[in-house]
Amino acid sequence: MSNYIKKTYNVPADIGRKVIVDGKSGVIVENKSHHLGVNFDADKASVVSRCHPTWKVIYLDEFAAIRKLTKSQQRYKRFLEYGDSFKSFIDFCYWDAEQQRQDRV
Numbered sequence: 788m789s790n791y792i793k794k795t796y797n798v799p800a801d802i803g804r805k806v807i808v809d810g811k812s813g814v815i816v817e818n819k820s821h822h823l824g825v826n827f828d829a830d831k832a833s834v835v836s837r838c839h840p841t842w843k844v845i846y847l848d849e850f851a852a853i854r855k856l857t858k859s860q861q862r863y864k865r866f867l868e869y870g871d872s873f874k875s876f877i878d879f880c881y882w883d884a885e886q887q888r889q890d891r892v
Contacts, residue, residue, distance in 0.1 A: 792821065796840040805847040808838050814851045826854065833860040 792800045800823055804815050808825055813836075817824025822837040823844070830836070832854035838844060856864065866879050873879040 792818070792823070792840050798840050798844070799846050800840055801850075803850045803853060805849045805851050806838075807845040807847065808836075809843040814853060816853050831860070832856050833864065 792798065800815060802815055802817070806813055806815060806823070806825060808827075811827050811829065813825040813827035813830075815823050816826045817835055819835075819837045821840075823840055824835045825838045826832060826835055833856050862880070862883060865883060866876065869882075870876070870879055873882065
């Protein structure tokens with residue numbers, strides 16, 4: 788997790804830490820710049836919500852394993868990252884399936 792968030796807001800924001808945000812329980816799974824990336828227990832593993840580090844957040848002393856994405860969720864996440872470089876989703880899928888693909892920027 789970003790030291791910026793820890794120092795600026797004086798919170799124990801660590802990847803894998805359990806939190807309760809506005810009454811919903813979840814786990815910190817990503818650093819979203821100045822926000823926490825939280826995967827709430829009621830959401831799919833691929834859904835990461837941006838949460839302000841101090842707005843209605845209770846940091847628990849417990850840690851949890853980060854849920855793994857399915858293959859299709861991993862592919863969709865890559866599509867969100869690289870998708871603008873392709874004419875269509877199917878073109879992206881062909882590129883993504885290549886064994887020796889080159890990253891597009």
